[in-house]
Amino acid sequence: MSIPIAAASSTAAVLTSLFVVLLAAKLGDELFRRMRQPTIVGEILAGLLIGPAVLGLVEPDEVLEVFAELGVVFLLFWVGLETRLSDLREVGPTAVSVGVLGVAIPFAGGIGLGLALGESTGTTLFLASALVATSVGITSAVLIDLGVLERRTSRTILGAAIVDDILALLLVAVAAGVAAEGGVDIGSIAITAAVALAFVAFVALGGTQILQRRPSLLHAPRFSESPLLPAVIICLGLAAFAAQIGLAAIIGAFLAGMVIAETRDQSPIEDEVAPLYAFFPPFFFAVIGLQVSLETLADGGTLALLAAVTVLAVLTKFAGAYLGAWRMGRRDATFVGVGMVPRGEVGIIVAGIGNATGTIDGELFAVLVAMSVLTTLIVPPVLRRLAVEDEEPALA
Amino acid sequence: MSIPIAAASSTAAVLTSLFVVLLAAKLGDELFRRMRQPTIVGEILAGLLIGPAVLGLVEPDEVLEVFAELGVVFLLFWVGLETRLSDLREVGPTAVSVGVLGVAIPFAGGIGLGLALGESTGTTLFLASALVATSVGITSAVLIDLGVLERRTSRTILGAAIVDDILALLLVAVAAGVAAEGGVDIGSIAITAAVALAFVAFVALGGTQILQRRPSLLHAPRFSESPLLPAVIICLGLAAFAAQIGLAAIIGAFLAGMVIAETRDQSPIEDEVAPLYAFFPPFFFAVIGLQVSLETLADGGTLALLAAVTVLAVLTKFAGAYLGAWRMGRRDATFVGVGMVPRGEVGIIVAGIGNATGTIDGELFAVLVAMSVLTTLIVPPVLRRLAVEDEEPALA
Numbered sequence: 001m002s003i004p005i006a007a008a009s010s011t012a013a014v015l016t017s018l019f020v021v022l023l024a025a026k027l028g029d030e031l032f033r034r035m036r037q038p039t040i041v042g043e044i045l046a047g048l049l050i051g052p053a054v055l056g057l058v059e060p061d062e063v064l065e066v067f068a069e070l071g072v073v074f075l076l077f078w079v080g081l082e083t084r085l086s087d088l089r090e091v092g093p094t095a096v097s098v099g100v101l102g103v104a105i106p107f108a109g110g111i112g113l114g115l116a117l118g119e120s121t122g123t124t125l126f127l128a129s130a131l132v133a134t135s136v137g138i139t140s141a142v143l144i145d146l147g148v149l150e151r152r153t154s155r156t157i158l159g160a161a162i163v164d165d166i167l168a169l170l171l172v173a174v175a176a177g178v179a180a181e182g183g184v185d186i187g188s189i190a191i192t193a194a195v196a197l198a199f200v201a202f203v204a205l206g207g208t209q210i211l212q213r214r215p216s217l218l219h220a221p222r223f224s225e226s227p228l229l230p231a232v233i234i235c236l237g238l239a240a241f242a243a244q245i246g247l248a249a250i251i252g253a254f255l256a257g258m259v260i261a262e263t264r265d266q267s268p269i270e271d272e273v274a275p276l277y278a279f280f281p282p283f284f285f286a287v288i289g290l291q292v293s294l295e296t297l298a299d300g301g302t303l304a305l306l307a308a309v310t311v312l313a314v315l316t317k318f319a320g321a322y323l324g325a326w327r328m329g330r331r332d333a334t335f336v337g338v339g340m341v342p343r344g345e346v347g348i349i350v351a352g353i354g355n356a357t358g359t360i361d362g363e364l365f366a367v368l369v370a371m372s373v374l375t376t377l378i379v380p381p382v383l384r385r386l387a388v389e390d391e392e393p394a395l396a
Numbered sequence: 397m398s399i400p401i402a403a404a405s406s407t408a409a410v411l412t413s414l415f416v417v418l419l420a421a422k423l424g425d426e427l428f429r430r431m432r433q434p435t436i437v438g439e440i441l442a443g444l445l446i447g448p449a450v451l452g453l454v455e456p457d458e459v460l461e462v463f464a465e466l467g468v469v470f471l472l473f474w475v476g477l478e479t480r481l482s483d484l485r486e487v488g489p490t491a492v493s494v495g496v497l498g499v500a501i502p503f504a505g506g507i508g509l510g511l512a513l514g515e516s517t518g519t520t521l522f523l524a525s526a527l528v529a530t531s532v533g534i535t536s537a538v539l540i541d542l543g544v545l546e547r548r549t550s551r552t553i554l555g556a557a558i559v560d561d562i563l564a565l566l567l568v569a570v571a572a573g574v575a576a577e578g579g580v581d582i583g584s585i586a587i588t589a590a591v592a593l594a595f596v597a598f599v600a601l602g603g604t605q606i607l608q609r610r611p612s613l614l615h616a617p618r619f620s621e622s623p624l625l626p627a628v629i630i631c632l633g634l635a636a637f638a639a640q641i642g643l644a645a646i647i648g649a650f651l652a653g654m655v656i657a658e659t660r661d662q663s664p665i666e667d668e669v670a671p672l673y674a675f676f677p678p679f680f681f682a683v684i685g686l687q688v689s690l691e692t693l694a695d696g697g698t699l700a701l702l703a704a705v706t707v708l709a710v711l712t713k714f715a716g717a718y719l720g721a722w723r724m725g726r727r728d729a730t731f732v733g734v735g736m737v738p739r740g741e742v743g744i745i746v747a748g749i750g751n752a753t754g755t756i757d758g759e760l761f762a763v764l765v766a767m768s769v770l771t772t773l774i775v776p777p778v779l780r781r782l783a784v785e786d787e788e789p790a791l792a
Binding site: 018022063233236272279 | 624670
């Protein structure tokens with residue numbers, strides 16, 4: 001039964017890094033919970049502490065990135081299980097305007113900044129795309145933590161995130177096209193858009209109908225075990241398909257959860273998914289912290305650029321989403337605006353693609369990563385305060 | 397929120413392969429359940445079908461191997477949760493003699509075969525070590541499936557597996573030393589043995605005492621969540637430590653489960669671990685099937701060698717374990733003997749190390765992998781029949 005020498009060293013290394021990351025995330029979570037601060041901030045800072053930025057105990061690698069990806073996949077699957085299609089329909093028009101304006105204004109801001117800095121067209125487009133990205137994973141976790149997932153504002157953020165993702169997909173495709181070939185293939189962009197829209201519409205509408213008519217697909221009487229594995233397989237399948245067509249995997253996971261929630265009783269599935277939802281997401285938050293490198297930032301000019309990019313990222317996204325949610329009233333629009341601000345892993349990924357293709361240099365890459373993490377750290381305490389204010393109207 | 401182009405393609409590929417493997421394993425499981433055959437055989441054959449041997453849909457890669465490793469880690473963690481230290485103490489002397497004889501006789505058989513084939517000393521030692529390896533993961537899954545984990549025979553197999561693993565660790569260290577340097581460093585082997593024994597004794601005895609006195613380590617009143625993550629962190633930590641000192645990671649996971657089971661109520665932990673136990677192990681079984689390549693075996697001479705090695709592997713392990721369990725009576729000794737036969741992933745890993753170091757050639761490697769899978773496929777139906785016979789003494 002022994003796993004010796006060569007295999008042992010790699011098994012030992014992988015298990016050790018999973019152990020260290022999970023332990024650190026749990027301690028960060030626990031510490032921030034006791035300090036009555038948002039727990040995901042504790043998990044991200046724990047990742048930052050053990051990662052290359054500070055202690056260097058763990059380097060981000062492929063395995064950790066897969067666990068992080070499954071973390072946000074199961075997070076959004078969970079959110080989907082808590083969401084009904086009718087909830088999204090209700091907030092539909094507002095969510096679309098939040099999504100569209102929440103993309104347009106940061107994108108314009110990014111273009112303006114790129115031009116002001118005298119960057120090339122390709123770099124400017126990547127910079128603008130990184131400013132557009134929204135990480136609904138971060139906001140979802142905070143909404144779950146605060147117990148406000150069922151509010152209209154929360155539904156609007158989720159709906160807007162889908163619109164946001166489809167638009168961001170198209171922008172990054174344009175940016176990558178310009179960077180690689182200096183031009184844009186309008187035909188292929190149009191096909192990408194059509195496939196993405198068709199996928200979302202087909203799964204949300206068709207999938208819901210299929211499972212409403214044949215819930216036995218999940219609860220087949222002769223399935224001797226729980227519906228967990230069928231549900232997880234649907235989640236992974238739709239997440240993989242979404243990623244294959246260029247959307248975020250979490251859009252597929254969210255839709256999978258929402259479709260499954262339409263079967264009569266999703267509660268046993270929720271109970272069974274809960275441990276997966278406890279196990280994987282800490283990797284997602286800690287790995288965001290692991291990506292930060294402080295070395296490149298130890299320069300006055302770079303810090304000034306970081307401040308400018310971060311302020312621009314926060315203000316433009318807030319303004320766009322706030323305007324989009326205008327009809328909900330000042331207070332709700334503020335909540336939605338703040339909820340759309342975190343860039344999380346998505347800003348990091350867009351910056352990483354720009355860096356890998358040579359369009360984004362090392363300095364700008366470090367700035368965009370730090371901006372993504374900063375916007376992610378700023379939002380949870382603010383959302384928490386806004387949610388509490390909403391519950392105590394006398395104080396508002 | 398988009399994950400575009402470069403990152404998308406790797407995310408999509410990873411999610412797709414996880415999806416395909418899990419779906420195939422679940423279908424294989426379900427099919428064999430309906431045919432009243434052992435489900436893990438269905439999962440292994442599903443892996444074989446989608447893998448390079450037949451359809452070539454999925455190649456084994458690092459991510460799948462990590463999921464497979466966590467599969468067997470959570471499997472043995474689960475078995476540990478179902479096991480009390482006192483259960484193992486009771487069967488201790490028998491387990492030791494099963495472990496020792498179950499290693500000595502296959503090792504002697506392997507040495508004999510190597511000499512008969514005219515192999516070098518290094519190759520002979522690796523061949524003998526691959527014959528020694530026992531995969532308690534396979535047997536455990538069958539015992540859980542049959543609901544006989546609490547029988548004395550099952551406890552004996554688990555105890556013997558620990559002894560087996562410590563001895564196998566030493567043999568592979570010797571084989572690797574001989575292959576690399578032509579000699580053995582007795583001092584370092586002795587240290588390896590002492591560290592392994594000290595770890596098992598310290599965790600089993602010390603860990604149990606610590607958690608019996610301070611169960612609050614897991615159930616701290618101010619831990620706002622379930623004890624799942626602390627339990628999983630202990631499991632990963634001990635698994636990683638076991639792997640670091642050269643033992644199988646699953647020994648650490650098993651001990652972690654056993655120690656946690658000593659706290660007053662392990663049942664909420666079992667309920668929470670159940671979904672992880674449902675999610676990961678299918679990867680373990682399917683990946684065993686993924687490792688098989690049929691090309692190298694399509695030769696008469698190679699098939700004859702495979703038949704000889706497999707018969708030798710089955711007979712020597714059965715004979716050793718049967719003799720070790722002699723005092724339990726014919727029927728129980730038969731059950732223990734059969735339960736120790738599967739080589740599973742461990743034979744594959746030992747053969748892989750030999751192959752990577754150039755000590756085992758391509759043909760012998762394919763033979764050892766096929767032998768490991770064959771012994772793994774043969775055992776579950778036999779164990780099932782023996783377990784049923786034990787319940788119906790009138791028919792025996």
